[in-house]
Amino acid sequence: MPPLNEQPIANDPANVDFLKCLQQPGDLRTLFLQAAEFQKKSVQKLMRGVTTSRRASAIWSDAMNRVAQGVGESPLAADRECGSGCHFCCRFSTVDIMPMEAVVIAEYLQDHCSAAERDALKSRLEKIVALRKEASPAKAAQLRLGCGLLGDDGLCSVYSVRPLICAGVFSASRDVCEAIFENRDLGHDSPPFDNPARAWAMGVSGGLQRALSESGLDGNLYELNSAVLCALNTPGAAELWGRGVDVFADCLCRDPHSPPRRRPELLRFDAPSKPASHLKAARARRRRPKNSIRKR
Numbered sequence: 001m002p003p004l005n006e007q008p009i010a011n012d013p014a015n016v017d018f019l020k021c022l023q024q025p026g027d028l029r030t031l032f033l034q035a036a037e038f039q040k041k042s043v044q045k046l047m048r049g050v051t052t053s054r055r056a057s058a059i060w061s062d063a064m065n066r067v068a069q070g071v072g073e074s075p076l077a078a079d080r081e082c083g084s085g086c087h088f089c090c091r092f093s094t095v096d097i098m099p100m101e102a103v104v105i106a107e108y109l110q111d112h113c114s115a116a117e118r119d120a121l122k123s124r125l126e127k128i129v130a131l132r133k134e135a136s137p138a139k140a141a142q143l144r145l146g147c148g149l150l151g152d153d154g155l156c157s158v159y160s161v162r163p164l165i166c167a168g169v170f171s172a173s174r175d176v177c178e179a180i181f182e183n184r185d186l187g188h189d190s191p192p193f194d195n196p197a198r199a200w201a202m203g204v205s206g207g208l209q210r211a212l213s214e215s216g217l218d219g220n221l222y223e224l225n226s227a228v229l230c231a232l233n234t235p236g237a238a239e240l241w242g243r244g245v246d247v248f249a250d251c252l253c254r255d256p257h258s259p260p261r262r263r264p265e266l267l268r269f270d271a272p273s274k275p276a277s278h279l280k281a282a283r284a285r286r287r288r289p290k291n292s293i294r295k296r
């Protein structure tokens with residue numbers, strides 16, 4: 001079995017389409033870029049004045065405020081049908097989060113749950129991670145493994161410190177969300193999302209990822225269940241991450257876009273089909289001066 005980091009996870013086609021949409025000129029791209037730029041500058045400023053152990057919580061609070069502000073200003077806000085207890089999206093989506101978000105969630109769980117509650121949560125997360133590890137990407141999507149932080153009462157157990165992306169997703173139709181969850185065909189591939197809100201939240205997240213990795217911290221995205229489990233199982237995870245230690249090496253990661261994960265042999269969506277020796281030869285060719293003579 002290859003390490004977790006080398007296993008692909010099914011990518012949500014609706015997400016892929018939206019990401020493509022953010023690459024085209026238009027209002028959504030403008031929103032995305034504005035949010036990313038604001039957030040990047042904000043993180044760079046914050047990094048200068050905060051201790052390593054407080055980095056994650058300070059940066060998370062700042063980013064969450066920016067997400068809340070932007071999603072509140074969406075012109076589609078009045079159409080939203082989301083509400084407390086509605087959780088189809090938490091059960092059909094694969095959520096990716098940054099290590100920073102995972103350590104904030106883990107600290108919240110340490111402070112607000114009993115040891116028994118944490119143990120129960122950890123075993124739920126372990127089960128989901130094991131299933132994701134074993135299942136093919138298509139099977140994992142079919143199983144609706146969802147988020148282990150969704151409580152039995154249908155509420156998010158970490159709502160006040162939920163991931164940034166969770167705070168930016170809204171739909172104008174609960175019925176469509178339910179139908180997608182139940183695999184009923186209502187003619188929709190994805191819910192009618194509030195796309196301006198989503199573009200803004202993704203921009204905040206994108207700017208954050210960029211600023212963190214430029215500061216030497218792990219800004220990659222990891223599958224939520226595996227990242228939270230790792231943060232819970234690692235004593236002092238916030239401090240270690242804040243010092244640039246590679247804490248999340250064994251987590252599921254489908255988007256290794258920055259150090260320390262970004263190594264060509266670990267990339268999954270553009271993984272080279274040739275073995276590593278071909279890569280080495282190609283790198284050597286690139287390094288060789290144009291007029292050098294090749295030895296036979």
Ligand code: SF4
Nearest residue numbers: 082086088089171177
């Ligand atoms: S996105 Fe859909 S499933 Fe999620 S809370 Fe909103 S209406 Fe409910």
Ligand code: SF4
Nearest residue numbers: 090147149150156166
């Ligand atoms: S963290 Fe909370 S809001 Fe986000 S997917 Fe999980 S249960 Fe839903």
